[in-house]
Amino acid sequence: MNTKLKKTKPTNIGVEEAKLLTVENVTKVFTKGQGLAKSKIAAVNNVSFSMELDQPEIFTLAGESGSGKSTMAKLILGFEMPTSGRIRYKGERIAKLKGKLEFMRDMQPVFQNPFETFNPLKKIDTYLYETAKNFRMAEAEQPQLVEKSLELVGLSLAEVKDKYPSEMSGGQLQRTSIARALITNPSLLITDEPVSMIDASLRMSIINLFKRLKEEQGVSIIYITHDLATAYYVSDRIAIMLRGQIVEMGSVEKVLDKPLHPYTQLLKASIPTPDPAHKWVSDIALSDLETKEFARVGCKFSGRCPKVQTICKEREPENYMVDGRSVKCHLYK
Ligand SMILES: Nc1ncnc2c1ncn2[C@@H]1O[C@H](COP(=O)(O)OP(=O)(O)OP(=O)(O)O)[C@@H](O)[C@H]1O
Ligand SMILES: [Mg+2]
Incomplete structure (x- = not known):
């Protein structure tokens, strides 16, 4: 049984037909706090990117x-709806696809805490079989799929x-939760x-697993x-x-080498080399900084940037294409 969404759509979507995912000027505004302390933040702010359909990649x-x-x-998975902008998956609006079985089979989440993914009272194999059943995979194939x-x-x-x-x-358990996600043969x-x-x-064994899934199964991640x-x-x-915006995007070699x-x-510069288990944390109290940076008019980084200029505090930078990647910074005008 072919469980994938159709690769081509008999619609007039045109260029977007060729994309796995298109995120177009997507903004999500949340209201934080209550009463006088109430403020709005754009947790995702005018974000655009896309992924190719027949070119599996890890993004x-x-x-x-x-x-x-x-x-x-959450916006891509359809768990939240954008305040503005649009997201398309294989040419269809997420707003239309969300909740549909076919879509849920084709795009699967893997969460941070595998202990929360599983019901502690349920045996793992039972849970996997139930997943196959809930996604209405062909009954005869369920054991094989698991x-x-x-x-x-x-x-x-x-x-x-x-x-x-x-x-x-x-x-x-994290491997098992990835196995759970793979039962439906997602793209x-x-x-x-x-x-x-x-x-x-x-950790590296899971990371290598992602690489293998991309290379051998054609799964994008x-x-x-x-x-x-x-x-x-x-x-x-x-x-x-940074504060809801993509400030630099391109091939991982370009962006991280230079x-x-x-x-x-x-x-x-903040990669913690001695202890890879340690999360990167800012040395500045985040909550305070967070509120300030979300509200900033110009570049969200201008308050911390060692190369700040007057314009950075006044005007939001555009995305400039420099050396094969996009960079949202006035330095590259
Ligand atoms: N449902 C919500 N209601 C209000 N604010 C929210 C909600 N979800 C997220 N936010 C806020 O949006 C901002 C971005 O949160 P998000 O969880 O997307 O960040 P993140 O990059 O995933 O962070 P982390 O690395 O800590 O997981 C934060 O200020 C967060 O408090
Ligand atoms: Mg998070």
Whole structure:
């Protein structure tokens, strides 16, 4: 049974027909706080990017806490609706696709905490079979689909059979949650910090699994992370997010070998080399800074930028194409 969404659509979508995903000028505004302290922030602010249909890739969204990465993921998955802009998946608006079985099979999420993905009272194999059933995969094929997806993540049915989530390691469980996502043979995985809760020693095996899924199964992956080291290793392209905006985007080699945006330069310089398990954290109290930067009129980074000019505080920079990547910075006008 072909479980994929149709690759071509008999509609008049034109160029977009050729895309796996198109995010076009997407903004998501949230209201934070209450009463007098109420304020609005654009958690995702005029974001655009696209992914090709027949060219599987790993696309990383990176940036410090509160930059809008998870909100972007939720918008793509249809868990949140954009305030403005549009998102299309294989040529169809997400607004139309959300909740539809075919769409949910084709784009699967993998979450940060595998212990939360599974019901602690349910045996792992039961959960996987139920997933196959809930997605209404052909009944006769369900056992095969479960076995094959476990195999794809380097596990066997024997290893998970009759086990409860608490009897597995974080690494094994995250593999299993990736297996769960693969049961429906998806074209796109949205993975939000998938390795941050896993033992540092097991992290690379999951990252390598992503690489293999792309190369051997043709699965595209949106990889959300704080960790530029794994992003560099695994991704094809990267978008650096800051306060809801993409400030630099291009091939991972271009962007991380020679970052042009002062914010990317800061992020790169902040990679914690001694302890890869440590998350990148700003040395400035984030909540205060967050409110200020979201509200800033010019460049969101102008308050922290070592290369700030007068214009940066007055006008939002455009996206400039420089050395094969886009960079949202007045320095490159
Ligand atoms: N449902 C919501 N209501 C109000 N504000 C929200 C909501 N969801 C997210 N936000 C705010 O939007 C901003 C971006 O949050 P988001 O979770 O997308 O960031 P993130 O980049 O994923 O951060 P982290 O790296 O910590 O996971 C934050 O200021 C957050 O508090
Ligand atoms: Mg997040």
